[in-house]
Amino acid sequence: MKKNKQAGFATRAIHDGQEPDPLTGAVTVPIYPTSTYVQQGIGENKGYEYSRVSNPTRDRLEENLASLEGGIAARVFGSGMAAIHAIATTLKSGDHVVCGNDLYGGTPRLFNQVLSNFGLEFSYIDTSDAENVERALRKNTRMVFVETPTNPLMRLSDLPAISAICRGRKVELVVDNTFMSPYFQNPLALGADMVVHSTTKFLNGHSDGLGGVVVCSRQDQADKLAFLQKAAGAILSPFECWLILRGVKTLAARMEIHDRSGRVVANFLAKHKKIKKVFYPGLADHPQHKLAKRQMRGFGAMITFETGSLKNANRMLKKLRVCSLGESLGGVETLISHPATMTHAGLGEKGRKAIGITDGMVRISVGIENIEDLLGDLESGLAAI
Numbered sequence: 001m002k003k004n005k006q007a008g009f010a011t012r013a014i015h016d017g018q019e020p021d022p023l024t025g026a027v028t029v030p031i032y033p034t035s036t037y038v039q040q041g042i043g044e045n046k047g048y049e050y051s052r053v054s055n056p057t058r059d060r061l062e063e064n065l066a067s068l069e070g071g072i073a074a075r076v077f078g079s080g081m082a083a084i085h086a087i088a089t090t091l092k093s094g095d096h097v098v099c100g101n102d103l104y105g106g107t108p109r110l111f112n113q114v115l116s117n118f119g120l121e122f123s124y125i126d127t128s129d130a131e132n133v134e135r136a137l138r139k140n141t142r143m144v145f146v147e148t149p150t151n152p153l154m155r156l157s158d159l160p161a162i163s164a165i166c167r168g169r170k171v172e173l174v175v176d177n178t179f180m181s182p183y184f185q186n187p188l189a190l191g192a193d194m195v196v197h198s199t200t201k202f203l204n205g206h207s208d209g210l211g212g213v214v215v216c217s218r219q220d221q222a223d224k225l226a227f228l229q230k231a232a233g234a235i236l237s238p239f240e241c242w243l244i245l246r247g248v249k250t251l252a253a254r255m256e257i258h259d260r261s262g263r264v265v266a267n268f269l270a271k272h273k274k275i276k277k278v279f280y281p282g283l284a285d286h287p288q289h290k291l292a293k294r295q296m297r298g299f300g301a302m303i304t305f306e307t308g309s310l311k312n313a314n315r316m317l318k319k320l321r322v323c324s325l326g327e328s329l330g331g332v333e334t335l336i337s338h339p340a341t342m343t344h345a346g347l348g349e350k351g352r353k354a355i356g357i358t359d360g361m362v363r364i365s366v367g368i369e370n371i372e373d374l375l376g377d378l379e380s381g382l383a384a385i
């Protein structure tokens with residue numbers, strides 16, 4: 001990792017943690033599908049004892065992802081939710097967490113329906129105004145958890161401003177950076193203490209494996225999370241680690257196309273007479289467009305738009321042939337989802353209304369297919385409204 005610190009992003013993605021295998025010279029990291037390791041004597045081993053604790057393929061992935069996010073270490077887990085769960089279980093009963101009110105629906109589900117039974121307290125606020133964070137802090141607040149941009153409303157949080165509020169108060173700022181990937185945004189460089197990703201999305205990039213990662217800025221966080229890998233066991237398998245190692249090699253190239261096509265699709269939708277509103281930080285009329293330009297290096301591929309009603313959304317979605325209706329995002333293929341009945345169904349109608357998610361909203365994760373084919377498909381879908 002250190003060796004390539006000065007190298008560019010694409011070089012680090014391809015080489016950090018991905019050095020040729022010392023035994024054979026293989027250019028790809030070997031998959032070590034082993035549960036245990038032969039020991040030379042009592043207390044004598046080659047650095048590996050049992051694969052819940054550590055595995056060479058996992059080590060390589062953790063080294064690679066730490067480099068891409070500019071952290072000191074990374075710990076990978078069986079899914080994005082397992083990674084978020086691990087972060088939350090570094091807290092103690094009685095601790096309070098301030099969260100964005102527009103997170104991926106699975107996160108408040110974990111917080112409210114699982115972890116609140118163990119004495120953790122959560123409150124949800126609009127973190128797009130940093131002053132709301134200041135107001136929400138309590139004596140027992142130990143963590144602020146945000147996504148930026150949010151899912152699906154594409155609101156941004158000013159990370160340096162929130163980090164300045166957290167500093168000196170023993171409050172850790174944790175950022176879910178799944179939507180931007182480390183290619184477009186590095187929260188640790190903007191003052192965050194930890195970064196989490198669902199690697200299922202852009203990092204893997206091929207919709208063929210689940211995973212999650214926490215990237216740490218301090219050794220004590222990395223040690224706690226390594227202990228949680230060993231103690232709770234929600235680790236990522238060597239094969240799925242390898243899928244991500246393979247996926248990240250093309251992250252820079254993929255993100256360039258995702259971003260380029262994302263801008264074209266957002267402009268197309270913004271001009272389309274059937275569309276009432278488009279949520280995309282790359283549009284000049286996005287209320288936080290300036291902040292987006294300041295803290296992100298691109299605008300990405302995630303766009304939400306308003307079709308006007310559930311009926312309109314359904315009519316459009318049924319017509320699509322290139323874009324696939326499905327949960328998830330960040331793959332090479334364009335995926336379209338309906339937040340009200342999919343990712344945010346668990347919030348209930350009232351919860352969705354409170355934060356502005358409507359039945360007519362559709363979210364698109366623009367893939368890397370030919371842009372003409374995507375625009376043609378969307379045009380034919382919109383003609384059905």
Ligand SMILES: Cc1ncc(COP(=O)(O)O)c(C=O)c1O
Pocket residue numbers: 079080081082104106147151176178179197198199200210211212328
């Ligand atoms: C922003 C964000 N964070 C976390 C998750 C959870 O990740 P996983 O599905 O890998 O558990 C998702 C899943 O869609 C997500 O979109």
